[in-house]
Amino acid sequence: QVQLVQSGAEVKKPGASVKVSCKTSGYPFTSYGISWVRQAPGQGLEWMGWISVYNGNTNYAQKLQGRVTMTTDTSTNTAYMELRSLRSDDTAVYYCARAYNYATPLDYWGQGTLVTVSS
Amino acid sequence: SYALTQPPSVSVSPGQTASITCSGNKLGDKYACWYQQKPGQSPVLVIYQDTKRPSGIPERFSGSNSGNTATLTISGTQAMDEADYYCQAWDSSTVVFGGGTKLTVL
Numbered sequence: 001q002v003q004l005v006q007s008g009a010e011v012k013k014p015g016a017s018v019k020v021s022c023k024t025s026g027y028p029f030t031s032y033g034i035s036w037v038r039q040a041p042g043q044g045l046e047w048m049g050w051i052s053v054y055n056g057n058t059n060y061a062q063k064l065q066g067r068v069t070m071t072t073d074t075s076t077n078t079a080y081m082e083l084r085s086l087r088s089d090d091t092a093v094y095y096c097a098r099a100y101n102y103a104t105p106l107d108y109w110g111q112g113t114l115v116t117v118s119s
Numbered sequence: 120s121y122a123l124t125q126p127p128s129v130s131v132s133p134g135q136t137a138s139i140t141c142s143g144n145k146l147g148d149k150y151a152c153w154y155q156q157k158p159g160q161s162p163v164l165v166i167y168q169d170t171k172r173p174s175g176i177p178e179r180f181s182g183s184n185s186g187n188t189a190t191l192t193i194s195g196t197q198a199m200d201e202a203d204y205y206c207q208a209w210d211s212s213t214v215v216f217g218g219g220t221k222l223t224v225l
Contacts, residue, residue, distance in 0.1 A: 095162070103209050106164060109161040
C-alpha cells in the first residue's frame with residue numbers, strides 16, 4: 001500500500017533552517033510528484049510547492065520563493081523540504097503529499113511533522 | 120491572487136444532508152477537489168475532478184461544480200463525518216485551498 005512517512009518533530013530558533021523528510025513506499029516513486037502543505041496551529045491548509053520526482057522541476061508558492069527548497073533522492077524514494085530563515089510564523093505541521101503532477105489532487109498524505117520555531 | 124471562500128461552519132443533524140460550499144471566480148471552469156481532516160489527523164481526499172470519489176470513500180459523499188461555486192454534499196450524514204473540510208483548486212500552476220469549514224453533526 002502507498003505510504004508516506006515523515007521525519008519527527010523539530011524545534012528551531014528564529015533564523016535557523018529545517019529539513020523535513022518524506023520516505024515513500026508502495027508505488028513507483030519517479031512516476032509521481034510530491035507536494036508540501038503546511039498548517040499553522042488552528043489554521044487552514046497552505047500549499048508550499050511541488051516537485052517532479054521524474055526531472056526535479058519545482059513549482060514554489062510565491063510567498064516562500066527564496067526560502068524553500070524541495071528535493072528528492074530516488075535511491076531511497078525520499079523527498080525533502082528545506083525551509084530557511086525560520087520565523088515564529090513558520091511554526092506549523094508540515095505535510096508531504098503525493099500528486100501525479102502539479103495540477104492533480106493530493107491523493108496520499110504523510111502523517112505530518114510539527115516544526116516549532118521559538119527562541 | 121485567486122481565492123476560495125468557504126463558510127467557517129456548517130451544522131447538520133444525523134441522517135440529514137450536509138452541503139458545504141466553496142466560492143471562487145469562475146470556479147466552474149476549473150477542477151475542484153475536497154479534503155476531510157479530523158482532529159490530529161492528516162487530510163484525506165474525498166472528492167476530485169468535481170464529482171469523483173477515490174476508492175474507499177463512501178457513496179454518501181458527492182460533489183458538484185458550476186459557475187462560481189463548488190459544493191460538497193454528504194447525504195445521510197453520520198457522526199463520523201464530523202470534521203474540517205477543505206476545497207482546493209488550481210490557478211496559474213498554483214494550488215489554492217479554501218479556508219476550511221467545520222462540519223458539526225448534532
